[in-house]
Amino acid sequence: SQTIHQWPATLVQPVGSPLSLECTVEGTSNPNLYWYRQAAGRGLQLLFYSVGIGQISSEVPQNLSASRPQDRQFILSSKKLLLSDSGFYLCAWLSGNTIYFGEGSWLTVV
């Protein structure tokens, strides 16, 4: 069966520090992968999606970036975090016509 993992689950980072959130999918090949963000008290915002290795589409201009170095690996990064980057980050993947989510990563920028 297919599973999705993302880590770390929680992190607290100072303003200006770098960020790396990692997501891996098991049990499938060449999935569509997504990064969403959920700010406190708000809905979900699509940040990036990828249809294949090295193929990244950005939905919202910001100081975040994404990379897909391997078929089942999707990484969300920042060189310098802002306070406004705080939120709940969710990795997701597409199976058929259904999108499934990982456990999420809580980021607090202080």
Next chain:
Amino acid sequence: GNSVTQMEGPVTLSEEAFLTINCTYTATGYPSLFWYVQYPGEGLQLLLKATKADDKGSNKGFEATYRKETTSFHLEKGSVQVSDSAVYFCALTVSGSARQLTFGSGTQLTVLP
């Protein structure tokens, strides 16, 4: 473009009450419709889905019927439990290479004992 309009919350019910959370959509193309649930501190879980008109998705006592004529996908449960307290998101995708999800704003449900 695509959009999902969801009933404003929060919704507070007593245990065993009937639940309806309204969801309507606009979409270019022929969408698939979903309800996701988010329990406190957790990620999103797929609750149910429907991929074509008149389909009924169901899971854990929740149901929603894909109504093309009214562009709706209302979530219902006949008797809610305290454990159903969560945020519920209506969403859609349309066919295409990316299959992006368009979400509603979410509805916070609190069930009191």
